[in-house]
Amino acid sequence: MSGCDAPNLMLIEDALQHMLATVQPVEQVLHLKLQDSIGFVLAEDLLSPINVPPFANSAMDGYAIRLSDLKQSTTLPLAGKSFAGEPFDGEWPVGSCIRIMTGAKIPSGCDAVIMQENTQSNDEGVTFTQTEVRANQNIRPIGDDIKQHDLVLSKGSRLTARDVPMIATLGISHVNVYRKPKVAFFSxxxxxxxxxxxxxxxxxxDSNRYGIKPLIEKFGCEAIDLGIIPDCPETLKSAFQKAQAEADVVVTSGGVSVGEADYTKDILDEIGEIGFWKLAIxxxxxxxxGKLSDALFCGLPGNPVSAFITLYVLVQPLLAKLSGHSQWQAEPMIPAVTKQGFRKSPGRTDYQRGVYSIENGQFTVESTGNQSSGAFRSMSLANCFVVLEKDRGHVQAGDTVQIQLFNSALY
Structure with a gap:
């Protein structure tokens, strides 16, 4: 029996289920300024305190009119102006129009706004050249975007650069968020x-730490880099104790294989417990x-691609749950036609690195080349994973495979 087919290899799905069942989300809540909240996870539902917009306003530069006036004459004298921040507040005589700018408050009684491109100014006022004018044309009503008391973001959402400007339109200056989990790591x-x-x-x-740190931060956590630890049991044990004192999760790269100098497993047996070791991936x-006395532990393989992929595939969902990011989901699998063959032996789910494109509406994919776990250029060139099922063998050109596009953590 080959090493790939060894019965003690845990399935990825079972490993993830075990890991997530072990995690309890952080509970500490911070009250942060809105501008400092990007990347944090909301600790409560966010409801809108106001209507957005708070008043009906013009979607165009043009003229506010009453439809009844326009039926009497296509030329109307100008009664005043309404600008953004300076609304028209005078008497609006029957049979006249009001100059209005984009974003300006709609005058009371206005039925429509006609854009200036459909008008001509003359000595008698403004002549309207548009033949058909609809009621409420070019008028943004109150609450057109968000209504008061609407749920705008759910508890467990991670705040992005797209969310913060939207929250700012509500006049909200501070938000309640969970603190970011702390992840200590070393090679x-x-x-x-x-x-x-x-x-x-x-x-x-040591290249692994240069991939681990940005990924941990992209996952919404605080990264604590403890550097390189030599293959010395006493030094390694001290590093574990320091790491768990400072962090919620300890991540290592290397030292979890079967070499004579791989001491991590022995130290875990001494100061913690191992939940599982060796996966069908x-x-x-x-x-x-596993667990240390004061932190969770994730031991990544030492090979650069192995460390990077296991961090992305296995540790990312764990850290999402730990941070309270209940809205997180893995990217879906997408069928794609191969442009070339992929070598694969049954026994483990294989994450090969590929480049996808879309041709005539169909996803296609090709390899980035050398798929060795030590050849990181294959990751640098890729824009997706080609996920080959555990029991699958070699793939021929023209076969259909499942690909997983990279999420924002890899960009």
Missing amino acids: TGDELKPLGQPLQDGQIY KPGKPFAF
Whole structure:
């Protein structure tokens, strides 16, 4: 039996179910200024205190008219002006019109606004050249966008740059949000070298932390970088204790395989407990999950692509639940036709890196090339995952596969 088919490999679906059942969302609520709230999760439903717009206003630069006046004459004298912030508040004589600008308050009695392109000014006033004028034409009614007491955002929504301007239109200056979870992370391995230093024989640069940190932040969490920890049991144990003292979740890369110097599993047995170790996923089989005394633990594989994909596929939904982001959902699978073959052995769900395009309304996909778990260029070139089912074998050109487009965390 091959390693891929080993019966002790947990299915991805079972692993996610176990992880999410372990998580309790953070409860601490912060009262933040609106401009500081992007990326935080709402701790309560947000209801509109006002109508938006709060008054009927003009959608065009033009002229406010009464339909009854326009039936009597297509030329009306000008009675006044209504500007944004300076509404017309005088007497509006019968048989006249009012100059009005976009966003200005609609004068009482106005039936329609005729855009200035459909008018001509002359000594007698304004001549209207539009032949058919509808009631309420170019008028935005009160509450046209949002009505008072409407639910505008639900508890558990993560605030984005699209949400904050909308909240500002309601006059809301502060919002109640959950604090961001803290995630401490470090890399393990004597072979790892910091950037900017020359490599010695057998050494490589530590690239994983440069993928882990931005993803953690894109997931809406506070990232705490503890650097590179050497393969020393005492030093590693101290790093775990420091990490769990500062964070809700501890994420490591490396040290969860079966090598002689992979001490993470042994230390977890000593100061915590392992929920599972080894999954039916490729790349990323040696992924571990468990608990420390004061934090959750996610052990990513050391290979760069494996670490990145398991963080995205497995840790992202865990952190979403921890942050209270109840609206989070994984991107859906989409059928796509392959432009080339994909190599695949049955036994694990395979996340290969691909480039999709749309041709004649049909999704198509091709490989980014080298699919090795150590070849990160395949991630850099990709815009989707080609998700090949656990029991599937090789894929031929022209076959249909499932692809998963990247979400905003990868852009």
